Amino acid sequence: MTLPSHRPHPARFQAFDQLAILVAVLADDGQVIFANAALEDAIGLSWRSIEGSYFQDYFAEPAALQHALEGSRENAFAALRYDAQLKRHGKASTDMLPVHMIVAQTERTGELIAQMLPQELQARQEREERQADQVRANKELFRNLAHEIKNPLGGIRGAAQLLEMEMAAPELNEYTQVIIHEADRLQTLVDRLLAPHRHPQVVGDVNIHEVCERVRSLIVAEFPVGLKVVRDYDTSIPNLRGDREQLIQALLNIAHNAAQVLSERTASSGDAQIILRTRVARQVTVGKQRYRLALELHVIDNGPGVPDSIKDRVFLPLVTGRDGGSGLGLTLAQTFVQQHHGLIELESVPGRTDFKILIPL
Known part of the structure; x- marks a missing residue:
């Protein structure tokens, strides 16, 4: 959903739109005074539809919030925590967003703030x-x-x-x-x-596709037979601010690791493949910061997958699933990406391993 660019709210609410958590400011009867952008995204309604409505109606079990509102009116607590199921507009009745709810009083009489942290996000x-x-x-x-x-x-x-x-x-x-x-x-x-x-970072404008092409040429030169490196680029992605050499090394470490894992398939069937895919991700949360846009860079291979025994430890130093491996390549890649305020996520099953790099734009 495309949110309106103009949100006529008091200045004291503006910072809430930068948060990754869902925030609603309520009157003590549950009427919504303000809903931040993350909450709009989660519910699937614009702020015009949410504000003025009763927040209890957005939950599978409204009684819990009603209890919190009553307790607030009686000054029974400073803050109340509980787990809830947030309804998603336009979705099936069974499609709920599990959230951890924190309801607290503000400095203004008769006003509360509800913070919801999606349990998956938590x-x-x-x-x-x-x-x-x-x-x-x-x-x-x-x-x-x-x-x-x-x-x-x-x-x-x-x-x-x-x-x-x-x-x-x-x-x-x-x-x-x-x-x-x-x-x-x-x-x-x-x-x-x-x-x-x-070495300190040397920060400048970086074209991520120049980084990908440099890595691709190095991999193809080292593995010229039986391995196909496929480009799948979104050429509309703008330059990002970063250290070009660090990004090349991070991507090369992941791609080279994939190429080595594919060596048996390269030699036998000759259909080994690595895909370098770039996309723009929107409304991304990295750490506790919410970013409007981020680079999403995938390195996907059709190898045997990461062994379950090391999947949770694959970024730790000296952990490797390959004979002769140093166990440092992915550790260094993660370090370089984190220095760009990003992260690396791994999804792996036999036949498909996907290392996804997220870096805020």
Whole structure:
């Protein structure tokens, strides 16, 4: 639904339109004084239809709200919480939106504010908060690991080089070379862990399709036979503000991971496919912020799917479902996307895995 651009409300209500939660300001008899944009979207009615009506009528069990209104008139509580089923206009009678309801008094006599957090949104916000906490914990962990690992590694490598110079038997150099090689490999691993946190973002206007084309060319060059990389672009998407190199690396990590997972299908049937799809998403909530527009970028493959055993942990460092994988690619991709105030969502079943990147425009 396209909402009217002009909403003649008092200035004290204007900020509510920027919230992702559903908000209604009510008189103490339940008559709607104000409904924010998120509530209009959820119910499926314009503010002109909602305001002035009785809010009890929008719930499957109006008695709970009626009880809250009566309690407010008697000053029985400061705030009341309960779960409710919000009716959706024009939908089937069984199509309800489960919400967590908070009814509280405002500073004005005879006026209440009702806040409704869709339970699906609440679960998603909790999941995003856990992911953000995990990224912060990873950052601290990586810094500590770098300090504890890099200094001993340097000493081990230096000692192996000195030992190699002192040894009289050249055939023993094979062993010192193993030490040096493994020390270098661990150094590279630590550097990759620290990469997202070392360099500040270089922010500018980014054309997401230039990013996609760069990634596509790299994947096609590495996997030239048996893998098809399909473009499915919405060319109307405007430029976004971001770090071009970080976005290329994030998308490349996901696409490269998909290409490696498809290697068996590439070799056997030759019908392996990765789809790069761009769309505009509207009225998107990321964290607790609601955005009018967001980039929706999908990386879809027809591989075996992400194993159930790691599906909930796939963005954690060193978690991989592939032999020889470092378990860092998706961790770094998530970090780069979160630095753009976005998120990555995963849906995976055998035959179709979809990594969806959401970044506010």
